[in-house]
Amino acid sequence: MIDLRSDTITQPTAGMRAAMASAEVGDDVFGDDPTVIELERRVAELLGHEAALFVVSGSLGNLLGVRSLVEPGGELLCDVEAHIVRHELGAHAAVHQVTTRTFSSDGGRVSADRVWALAAPDAGPYAVSTAAVAVENTHGGWGGVVQPHAELVELSRRCRAVGIGLHLDGARLWNAHVATGTPLAETAALFDTATVCLSKGLGAPVGSVLVSSRARIAQARIQRKRLGAGWRQAGILAAAGLYALDHHLDRLAEDHDHARALAALVPGAPTPETNMIMIPTSRPAVDVVADAAAAGVALTANDPHTVRAVTSLAVTADECVRAGQVLADLR
Ligand SMILES: *Cc1c(COP(=O)(O)O)cnc(C)c1O
Numbered sequence: 001m002i003d004l005r006s007d008t009i010t011q012p013t014a015g016m017r018a019a020m021a022s023a024e025v026g027d028d029v030f031g032d033d034p035t036v037i038e039l040e041r042r043v044a045e046l047l048g049h050e051a052a053l054f055v056v057s058g059s060l061g062n063l064l065g066v067r068s069l070v071e072p073g074g075e076l077l078c079d080v081e082a083h084i085v086r087h088e089l090g091a092h093a094a095v096h097q098v099t100t101r102t103f104s105s106d107g108g109r110v111s112a113d114r115v116w117a118l119a120a121p122d123a124g125p126y127a128v129s130t131a132a133v134a135v136e137n138t139h140g141g142w143g144g145v146v147q148p149h150a151e152l153v154e155l156s157r158r159c160r161a162v163g164i165g166l167h168l169d170g171a172r173l174w175n176a177h178v179a180t181g182t183p184l185a186e187t188a189a190l191f192d193t194a195t196v197c198l199s200k201g202l203g204a205p206v207g208s209v210l211v212s213s214r215a216r217i218a219q220a221r222i223q224r225k226r227l228g229a230g231w232r233q234a235g236i237l238a239a240a241g242l243y244a245l246d247h248h249l250d251r252l253a254e255d256h257d258h259a260r261a262l263a264a265l266v267p268g269a270p271t272p273e274t275n276m277i278m279i280p281t282s283r284p285a286v287d288v289v290a291d292a293a294a295a296g297v298a299l300t301a302n303d304p305h306t307v308r309a310v311t312s313l314a315v316t317a318d319e320c321v322r323a324g325q326v327l328a329d330l331r
Pocket of ligand 1: 056057058059060062083084136140169171172197200208
């Protein structure tokens with residue numbers, strides 16, 4: 001099977017497994033795990049923030065990051081297709097009493113003006129006040145699009161001027177960085193809190209990292225433990241993340257090349273910006289997914305008339321070409 005369902009399906013490579021097996025570890029709840037400490041130091045530095053917290057999932061990173069910016073009852077604004085409102089099962093409301101309102105966008109690209117049309121930093125006693133805005137980069141729900149840097153700069157400027165927090169869901173910030181050459185810190189430093197995933201295109205089996213100020217990360221560490229997500233010899237997992245940063249970051253460019261090559265073979269498929277191809281279908285997307293599976297290509301239906309293919313280190317250039325040929329015939 002050529003597996004293009006997601007970049008989460010990657011398996012740890014032999015080199016990564018060796019790094020995990022030989023990792024020096026300690027009790028991370030005591031703050032004693034040298035490999036976790038090294039991963040947190042490294043990611044904080046890469047992203048231009050003071051401190052970092054290694055967590056089990058991107059959803060937990062988002063949950064803790066947003067909570068550090070929004071008090072119970074406060075409002076978070078995000079894109080209508082954001083992972084935070086579509087794929088975290090209501091966690092921000094169910095766990096932290098955060099209310100959300102969504103803004104529309106031009107294919108997932110954030111517009112500071114459209115966010116500002118909704119933002120209400122001080123709404124008084126009759127309406128909910130906006131405490132924070134979240135932006136996803138790349139935007140998975142919209143096919144891995146890269147956020148326009150100038151809009152992020154403008155949004156950050158406006159948020160800081162009125163005290164609205166800004167959170168980056170950067171699960172695939174790595175892909176945006178590799179696609180554009182914009183340094184990770186140049187984007188992440190526009191935000192008060194940011195998350196990145198190690199378990200997507202970077203190929204680690206588990207893990208995400210939240211970055212922010214020292215004070216916010218100290219609070220997030222407490223809240224993580226409160227939620228039962230403190231962990232002990234987590235350095236085994238942090239070692240996979242460090243290995244991924246050393247060996248799998250630059251190679252994301254190959255995934256982007258493979259995605260473009262696949263899309264070029266499928267009439268009607270837009271040219272992907274990163275590692276996701278959104279393919280409009282003339283038949284129900286679930287039928288195309290079933291027929292593609294029968295032909296040896298695993299995909300997902302993104303909506304009733306769009307299928308999504310995601311390239312990663314789990315698929316080769318030749319497999320992507322083969323998948324493109326299969327999909328050209330199936331739409
Ligand atoms: C994958 C992903 C997350 C986190 O997902 P987990 O499965 O909880 O690790 C968050 N945001 C985006 C945009 C993602 O793609």
